[in-house]
Amino acid sequence: MSYGWEALPGLLEKLTNNMIPFLSLKKITEKNSEEILDAVKKVVLSGWYLQGDATAIFEKNYAGYIGVKHAIGVANGLDALRLILRGYMELGLFREGDEVIVPANTYIASILAITDNKLKPVFVEPDLETLQIDPERIESAVTERTRAIMVVHLYGRCGYTSKIGQLKDKYQLKVIEDNAQAHGCYFGDTKTGAIGDAAGHSFYPGKNLGAFGDAGGVTTDDDRLAEVIRALANYGSKIKYKSEYQGLNSRLDEIQAAVLDVKLKYIDSDIAARRHVARQYMEGIDHPFIQIPALDDWNSHVFHLFPVFSDRRDDLQKHLSSQGVQTLIHYPIPPHKQECYNEYNNLSLPVTEKIHREELSLPISPVMSEEDVIAVIDSVNKWTRR
Secondary structure (H helix, E strand, C coil), X not given: CCCCHHHHHHHHCCCCCCCECCCCHHHHHHHCHHHHHHHHHHXXXXXXXXXXXXXXXXXXXXXXXXXXXXXXXXXXXXXXXXXXXXXXXXXXXXXXXXXXXXXXXXXXXXHHHHHHCCCEEEEECECCCCCCECHHHHHHHCCCCEEEEEEECXXXXXXXXXXXXXXXXXXXXXEXXXXXXXXXXXXXXXXXXXXXXXXXXXXXXXXXXXXXXXXXXXXXXXXXXXXXXXXXXXXXXXXXXXXXXXXXXXXXXXXXXXXXXXXXXXXXXXXXXXXXXXXXXXXXXXXXXXXXXXXXXXXXXXXXXXXXXXXXXXXXXXXXXXXXXXXXXXXXXXXXXXXXXXXXCCCCCHHHHHHHHHEEEECCCCCCCHHHHHHHHXXXXXXXXX
């Protein structure tokens, strides 16, 4: 059986003691539990639970970490992307029916943000080597209605390239980053979230920087966009009870901000731990019927997920489950095959469909023991393909 992220909070704690979990949120929290509890207690006793000091402090620290002028806390990662697109519409830069180029193999949230604003997603196939949008396929998808390229740093790997930057300049496009899975990742000397014109971030509990519930953020250097987004997220209001826009209620609460600010201090060491696990997987997994994506720049990947690929993916997953290794699929159904997007169901996107048909994510986290990593490698290598 395959599970999505939505099942994680209740599922993981039900695992048997001898199961290697895909991700133990409980163990991750235990690492810094005293600091987190102190931070939460401070918020609780303050009597101020929205738009207070905790949020302001986290926004400042996260903006500094990413390397941008503005970080705006919002309710979740989907809202972050929705608000960026909506902000550009309010500024008169996008109009209904305009097109946003997006990787076809992304999670559906990227597409939902586009269509929610009555914009049109234009699906571009990924590169099988990197699993990121194929920059060589983008230009042929550009039309007179194209306004942006949404770069999704899928699995925690940087999806931006110099070629995308050239296309941005050539066609005067916006680059919007979906940085939900790549906090702390780099393109050269620049962190993802600071590469494009604006970026949406998710702090869902299972992310590398995760809250204790839904949470998200927007980062940008654009002063006007930041001002509009902050208002849009607060009922369209810059001044209380005076709404300039038809806005949303999408605000990061003080408790989540306090939790995130504690965890932000440890994200780089957590990334290092994830890379350590990934390196062992890459060096230790040796199976003729399992493919592992190549990587030459370790700074360009923070290993939110560790995907492997097999044309007998479901059999591999059953085998690993029988060995006490929990795995997840990211994702079983591509966006263009989802029932809610039946207008795109007839699209032929063979690279994307192959990825969604063959991908399996192995356990990876900053709290995995060496014994568990070795056990996963051993279990993968002894799979007999049927």
